[in-house]
Amino acid sequence: xxxxxxxxxxxxxxxxxxxxxxxxxxxxxxxxxxxxxxxxxxxxxxxxxxxxxxxxxxxxxxxxxxxxxxxxxxxxxxxxxxxxxxxxxxxxxxxxxxxxxxxxxxxxxx
Amino acid sequence: xxxxxxxxxxxxxxxxxxxxxxxxxxxxxxxxxxxxxxxxxxxxxxxxxxxxxxxxxxxxxxxxxxxxxxxxxxxxxxxxxxxxxxxxxxxxxxxxxxxxxxxxxxxxxxxx
Numbered sequence: 001x002x003x004x005x006x007x008x009x010x011x012x013x014x015x016x017x018x019x020x021x022x023x024x025x026x027x028x029x030x031x032x033x034x035x036x037x038x039x040x041x042x043x044x045x046x047x048x049x050x051x052x053x054x055x056x057x058x059x060x061x062x063x064x065x066x067x068x069x070x071x072x073x074x075x076x077x078x079x080x081x082x083x084x085x086x087x088x089x090x091x092x093x094x095x096x097x098x099x100x101x102x103x104x105x106x107x108x109x110x
Numbered sequence: 111x112x113x114x115x116x117x118x119x120x121x122x123x124x125x126x127x128x129x130x131x132x133x134x135x136x137x138x139x140x141x142x143x144x145x146x147x148x149x150x151x152x153x154x155x156x157x158x159x160x161x162x163x164x165x166x167x168x169x170x171x172x173x174x175x176x177x178x179x180x181x182x183x184x185x186x187x188x189x190x191x192x193x194x195x196x197x198x199x200x201x202x203x204x205x206x207x208x209x210x211x212x213x214x215x216x217x218x219x220x221x222x
Contacts, residue, residue: 031208032210034210043200043214043216044200045213046210046212049210088152088153092208096160096207097168098143100152102150
């Protein structure tokens with residue numbers, strides 16, 4: 001079974017700090033990776049896609065991919081209380097199916 | 111923006127009832143998916159479809175079936191609802207096999 005692993009948390013950071021969310025995956029054939037944000041009781045919302053090694057920045061969000069280490073991360077700069085949510089990492093492998101991690105709960109304290 | 115619409119936000123059904131969950135997307139996406147999400151178990155794929163009238167089993171298809179008669183509509187059917195099917199059900203679509211999924215708002219189903 002191909003897996004995506006995340007620390008369930010909660011990860012607690014003060015407002016204005018950098019939140020670092022991490023994810024590892026087992027399928028070396030995975031080519032595409034996504035981060036979703038899910039507020040309690042709501043559906044997942046796509047916030048970042050990354051397809052090649054290195055960093056990809058979008059506003060306060062930076063996704064990082066290291067295929068050699070099979071590692072994906074999401075950095076959130078200047079964290080706000082509104083960033084408090086569960087963050088799901090997902091990988092798309094050769095099967096064409098998206099494999100989700102269990103999610104990391106982030107709490108940003110004012 | 112992609113819009114994926116699930117017909118009901120909340121649904122309460124009785125054990126043994128046949129239940130239909132409807133999902134419609136407006137972006138002409140080829141692929142559609144049904145997941146359920148439970149605390150501690152994450153998102154689990156029930157069924158998916160890459161084309162009209164085509165369906166594939168996901169990781170937990172038992173007790174469910176699907177129908178895709180039109181490209182934009184993907185229905186999940188619980189043939190005889192049971193209490194262990196109480197869950198949040200999420201429909202999603204994507205244009206192709208390399209793109210991320212776009213989710214509907216979800217249907218919280220309670221089976222009593």
